[in-house]
Amino acid sequence: MLSIVEVCKSFQSSGMNPFARPKVTRALDHVSLDARAGEIVALVGRNGAGKSTLMKILCTVVTPDSGQATVNGYDAVRQAAAVRRSIGLAGGDERSFYWRLSARQNLHLFAVLQNMPLKDIKPRVDELLDRFGLADKADVAFRNFSTGMKQRLALARSIMHNPRVLLLDEPNKGLDPLLQDSLKEFLTKELVERRGMTLLVATHDLDMAAAVAHRAALLDKGRLLFFGKPDGPEHLRALLKEAAGGNGDGFSMT
Amino acid sequence: MLYTIYKILLLVHKEFIKELSYRLSFFLQFFSTIMYTLIFFFVAKVFSSGASPIPSLEKYNGDYFSFVLIGLAFMGYINTGMRTFSNAIRVEQMLGTLEFILTTPTSLTVVLLSKLVWNFLYDSFHLFVYFVMGVFFLSARYTGESLWTVPIIMLLSLAAFSSLGMLSAGFIIIFKRGDPVNMFFSFGSILLGGVYYPIEVMPAAMQRAAEVLPITYTLRLMRDAIIRGAPLAELAPDLIKLTLLTALLLPVSLWFISFALRRAKHDGSLTHY
Numbered sequence: 034m035l036s037i038v039e040v041c042k043s044f045q046s047s048g049m050n051p052f053a054r055p056k057v058t059r060a061l062d063h064v065s066l067d068a069r070a071g072e073i074v075a076l077v078g079r080n081g082a083g084k085s086t087l088m089k090i091l092c093t094v095v096t097p098d099s100g101q102a103t104v105n106g107y108d109a110v111r112q113a114a115a116v117r118r119s120i121g122l123a124g125g126d127e128r129s130f131y132w133r134l135s136a137r138q139n140l141h142l143f144a145v146l147q148n149m150p151l152k153d154i155k156p157r158v159d160e161l162l163d164r165f166g167l168a169d170k171a172d173v174a175f176r177n178f179s180t181g182m183k184q185r186l187a188l189a190r191s192i193m194h195n196p197r198v199l200l201l202d203e204p205n206k207g208l209d210p211l212l213q214d215s216l217k218e219f220l221t222k223e224l225v226e227r228r229g230m231t232l233l234v235a236t237h238d239l240d241m242a243a244a245v246a247h248r249a250a251l252l253d254k255g256r257l258l259f260f261g262k263p264d265g266p267e268h269l270r271a272l273l274k275e276a277a278g279g280n281g282d283g284f285s286m287t
Numbered sequence: 288m289l290y291t292i293y294k295i296l297l298l299v300h301k302e303f304i305k306e307l308s309y310r311l312s313f314f315l316q317f318f319s320t321i322m323y324t325l326i327f328f329f330v331a332k333v334f335s336s337g338a339s340p341i342p343s344l345e346k347y348n349g350d351y352f353s354f355v356l357i358g359l360a361f362m363g364y365i366n367t368g369m370r371t372f373s374n375a376i377r378v379e380q381m382l383g384t385l386e387f388i389l390t391t392p393t394s395l396t397v398v399l400l401s402k403l404v405w406n407f408l409y410d411s412f413h414l415f416v417y418f419v420m421g422v423f424f425l426s427a428r429y430t431g432e433s434l435w436t437v438p439i440i441m442l443l444s445l446a447a448f449s450s451l452g453m454l455s456a457g458f459i460i461i462f463k464r465g466d467p468v469n470m471f472f473s474f475g476s477i478l479l480g481g482v483y484y485p486i487e488v489m490p491a492a493m494q495r496a497a498e499v500l501p502i503t504y505t506l507r508l509m510r511d512a513i514i515r516g517a518p519l520a521e522l523a524p525d526l527i528k529l530t531l532l533t534a535l536l537l538p539v540s541l542w543f544i545s546f547a548l549r550r551a552k553h554d555g556s557l558t559h560y
Contacts, residue, residue: 129387151290
């Protein structure tokens with residue numbers, strides 16, 4: 034359903050000195066992984082590990098330097114339009130909504146951008162607002178939403194057109210503990226078991242990764258260090274620490 | 288096709304809701320349109336108080352107010368064509384919505400077109416205010432004989448300025464800020480294009496330079512049609528030159544914007560601002 038084969042990607046960054054030679058950062062270094070239909074794969078790693086770059090390649094907004102990424106059988110570079118029809122995306126960035134529009138108007142607009150049949154949009158929007166506990170706030174401007182409400186709306190938007198593959202970036206960011214539990218159940222029971230969606234979840238929450246994922250991919254400095262079934266959150270934490278060489282670049286204590 | 292039109296209309300509606308939510312800004316822009324009309328009405332009085340008519344305005348009955356009002360009113364359309372695409376990309380980049388839109392099956396062209404339609408409607412409202420103020424409350428004098436040519440001139444002009452706008456957007460995609468196309472053509476248009484004064488008052492070299500700017504043809508055509516009521520046969524040479532300029536600019540612009548998009552996707556900077 035989703036396959037990444039030997040993908041490499043480097044970026045040039047010029048830093049603050051405009052006269053300095055641009056620094057080349059290798060964001061992904063021969064990364065290969067896959068996700069089968071109805072499977073949840075967690076993408077974990079420290080900041081700058083390459084998780085977002087991988088997601089962006091799968092979303093078709095960044096092209097890889099080499100290697101191949103396919104979603105639902107379509108090549109992310111050569112068949113970008115078909116890939117976009119197959120994916121749903123819920124990013125950690127709440128800015129991806131129009132803040133002056135209401136929740137209902139936002140969902141309606143993005144449903145049209147997803148090319149959904151017009152007759153299906155209104156009932157689907159109502160259904161999702163209800164399902165995500167936002168029905169009573171449907172006509173409130175997005176700018177007045179709490180972080181948790183924004184996150185729920187982002188999730189609602191991502192599944193609106195029933196995509197085959199769902200890409201989630203920090204889906205539990207800003208959610209209270211009860212909502213986090215409810216989210217885990219929704220992802221596993223509703224999206225995967227009932228609808229057979231494939232999920233790629235980028236997260237820093239190792240508990241969540243271990244709880245929902247069938248397999249986890251651990252990235253560090255662009256390299257894939259582990260890809261397989263995680264043996265609980267401590268297993269992932271130990272792998273992360275090992276990759277960081279102890280405690281990593283943590284805060285220094287005085 | 289119908290779905291794409293609906294999509295564009297929905298995006299225009301989104302702009303309308305956004306605009307309504309900033310009521311003060313809308314009112315202030317309306318107010319500034321009225322102020323500009325009044326300012327140039329009084330400036331025109333200075334010119335009309337002289338004993339001898341101004342030679343370069345003879346063709347327009349020596350009426351500076353009617354002349355400059357067209358420049359002011361259509362400058363909005365010119366800005367729309369020039370800046371819509373680059374502004375739209377920059378705004379969506381800053382709002383954070385660009386990345387999400389690019390992950391949907393909707394092409395960026397549709398989003399940019401919707402902004403063009405919205406700005407065109409918005410400018411038409413201002414155009415209406417300029418002419419209502421000028422004709423009904425002040426002393427602008429126009430003839431309706433060749434008014435039917437105005438939509439043709441406007442559409443051709445919009446195509447020419449949108450081509451420049453696409454070049455400009457390409458620079459914004461690559462460099463984020465700093466857009467030489469917009470700077471060169473905006474300043475060039477105001478200085479050389481005959482917005483505030485007839486190009487005949489400039490030295491010969493500057494008049495020749497004005498001939499490569501689409502605005503020169505747009506404004507000359509508009510004035511000839513609206514002030515003098517010139518027939519189509521008289522407008523034809525400038526219409527042909529404007530068409531040729533557009534035919535030259537459009538393919539270059541389309542190539543450049545698609546190059547800019549490919550490059551930004553490759554260096555991962557498409558959503559940076």
